[in-house]
Amino acid sequence: MLNKLSGQPESYEKKALYKFGRTLGAGTYGIVREAETNDGQKVAVKIILKKNVRGNETMVYDELEMLQSLQHPHIVSFVDWFESKDKFYIVTQLAVGGELFDRICEYGKFTEKDASQTIRQVLDAVNYLHKRNIVHRDLKPENLLYLTRSAESELVLADFGIAKMLHSPSEVLTSMAGSFGYAAPEVMLKQGHGKAVDMWSLGVITYTLLCGYSPFRSENLTDLIEECRSGRIIFHERYWRDVSQDAKDFILTLLNADPSKRVTSEEALKHEWLTGKTASDRDLLPEIRAYIARARLRRGIEIVKLANRIESLKMHEEEDGEDIPSPMDMGASGETGAVPASESNGEASPASGHEKKKSFSSIARGAIFREVVLAKVREQKENEEREKVEREARDKAAQA
Numbered sequence: 001m002l003n004k005l006s007g008q009p010e011s012y013e014k015k016a017l018y019k020f021g022r023t024l025g026a027g028t029y030g031i032v033r034e035a036e037t038n039d040g041q042k043v044a045v046k047i048i049l050k051k052n053v054r055g056n057e058t059m060v061y062d063e064l065e066m067l068q069s070l071q072h073p074h075i076v077s078f079v080d081w082f083e084s085k086d087k088f089y090i091v092t093q094l095a096v097g098g099e100l101f102d103r104i105c106e107y108g109k110f111t112e113k114d115a116s117q118t119i120r121q122v123l124d125a126v127n128y129l130h131k132r133n134i135v136h137r138d139l140k141p142e143n144l145l146y147l148t149r150s151a152e153s154e155l156v157l158a159d160f161g162i163a164k165m166l167h168s169p170s171e172v173l174t175s176m177a178g179s180f181g182y183a184a185p186e187v188m189l190k191q192g193h194g195k196a197v198d199m200w201s202l203g204v205i206t207y208t209l210l211c212g213y214s215p216f217r218s219e220n221l222t223d224l225i226e227e228c229r230s231g232r233i234i235f236h237e238r239y240w241r242d243v244s245q246d247a248k249d250f251i252l253t254l255l256n257a258d259p260s261k262r263v264t265s266e267e268a269l270k271h272e273w274l275t276g277k278t279a280s281d282r283d284l285l286p287e288i289r290a291y292i293a294r295a296r297l298r299r300g301i302e303i304v305k306l307a308n309r310i311e312s313l314k315m316h317e318e319e320d321g322e323d324i325p326s327p328m329d330m331g332a333s334g335e336t337g338a339v340p341a342s343e344s345n346g347e348a349s350p351a352s353g354h355e356k357k358k359s360f361s362s363i364a365r366g367a368i369f370r371e372v373v374l375a376k377v378r379e380q381k382e383n384e385e386r387e388k389v390e391r392e393a394r395d396k397a398a399q400a
Contacts, residue, residue, distance in 0.1 A: 011082035015089065018045065020323070029053055029161075030087070033323075034094060043079055046090040046161075047323050053088075060088050066134060066165055067092065074125035076145070076158040087323065097146025097153045101209075105289050112243055113279040115209050118155065120274045122202060125157040127265035130195045133166040137177035137187075139201035141208070166194065180221075181214055185228040186259050188221065196259035199268065203254025210247060211239040212287025215255065231257040242282040246273040 018035040025032045030048040037043060053060055067078035067090070077093040097103060100118070104110050122144060129136055138159060146153040162177050172192035177183065184200035186193045207215045215233050218224040233255050235248055250273040253263040263271075272278060 008085055009083050012084045014080065014082040015084070018043070018091070020045065035091070042094045042096060044076075044092050044094040046088075046092070048088040048090070050083075050086050050088065060090075062165065063160060063163070064090065066163060067160060069132070070129075070134075072125055072128045073154050074121050074156050075128065076156045092158075093147070093156075095145035095147050095156055095158060097148045097150070100141050100144040100146075100155065101288060101291065103146050105285070107285065109283050110285050110288065111279070111281045111283060112210060112247060113276045113281060115206070115284060116247070116273055116276045116279045119202070119206050119209070120269075121155045122157065122205070123265060123268055123274070126198050126202065127269055129163075130198070130265045133169055133171075134163055135166065135173065135193075135195050136160065136163050136198050137173075138162050138179060138182075139198055139205065140179050140182045141205060144205075170194075181216060181224070184259065185225060185257055188225045188228070193259065195264070196262045199254050199262050199265065200259075202268075203251050206247075206254065207233075207251050208291065209288070210243055210251075210284060211236075212284070212289075212291040213239075215251075229257055231255075239287060242280055244273065244278050244280050246271070246278040249273070 017038055021034040021036065023031055023033050024044060029052045030046060032044055032046050035043050035045045048060060050057070064081055070078065076095060079091040079093060081088070081090050083089065098106075107114075122139075126136065126139070136157065138161070139157075143157060143159045145156055145158050147156055164173055164177075166173075172194060174190065174192050176187065176190070177193075178187050178197065178201065182201045182204050184193060184197040187197055204214060204216070216224055216227050218227045233252060235243070240248070250268070250271050253268065253271070256262040268274075
C-alpha cells in the first residue's frame, strides 16, 4: 500500500531506522551499502533499482522468500526488507570479520587440518541449502566471510543474489551463473545445471586453499572451458608433496567434469578428510599469502569496475540520491579499496562533469598502478618467505 501523503509504499518508513555508510560492492541490479541501526547494530543493505528488474520482479521476491527461510550458523542472516517507489532494500547481517583468505593470512599458522575444518563449515552450509533444494551458484572465497574479528568467529556464506530454489530436485537451471574460475563446466557450456555446480566451486576453493593457486589458470573463457572439460587435475609435486592423499581424493570427487558423477554435499560430508584425522600439520600460510598478493593485483582492476558500475547505476536513479553515492565520493565514505578523492593541493574545488570524468580516469589509473606495485612487492616478499621456509626444511632434513 502507498502512503497517501508521500506517495511511498508504507514499508518505506523503515528507511529512517538505518544510517547508511560506505559502499561494499556493486552488481548488475544495484549496490550493497553498510548501514547502522538506531541501536548500533551494523547491517548490510542491498539496494536494487526497480527499473533494472522491471518485468522480473519475482526474482527479488524469490530472493526475499529464500533469505527469510534460511537459519543456519554458517549462512548470513536475514534482518528485514522495505521498498520505495523505485528501489527495493534487503537488509542482512553484516559480516565484519573479513574474507576467508584475508583472515587466514592474519594467523600465525594455518595447516591442512585447519583447512579441512574450514571447508567442513562451508560444506555444512551448502548441504543445508541443497536439502532445501537451493543452489547458491556463486561459491567463491569472496563470498565466505567471518562474522566478527574474534578468533572464535563463525564463517558464513553470503550473497544469494543469483541463488535459485528448485521446484523439484531434478529441475534443470539454464541461466548463466557463477564467477570466472569457479563456475562449473556445464554452466559455461550452457548445458543446464543443478546442485552439482556448488560442489565444483567448492572443489576449486579447496584446491586453492591447500596450495595457493587455482587448478584452472586459463585467462579466457574458451581455454577455461577446455581446461575444465578435460578433467585433468594436476597436483604439482613442489606444492602438494606434503598434502595428504585424502585431501587430493576429496578434491577429485568434487572436480569431476561430469556432474552426474560429482559427489553430492551429503556424500562429501562423510569423506575421511573432513574428520581432520589424516590431514597433515604442514603450514599453508606462505602459499596462501602469495595467492593474496596476486588477488590484490586483480582487485586493483576491480576498483575501476566497481566505480564504473556505481556511476552507471547513479545515472539511472530517480529519487533519493544519497542511496547510491558518486564514485568521486567513495573515498570520503571510507570504503576499503575505494578510489580516493582528488588530492590537488589538499583542497576540494568544484569541477564540471567533463573535468570530473577526466579526474576520475586519472585517479583510477593511479589506483591500479599503486595496486600493481604493492602486489608485486608483496609477491616478492612472499616468494622470499616461502624459499626461506623450504630452505630451513631442507636443512632440518639434512641434519636428521
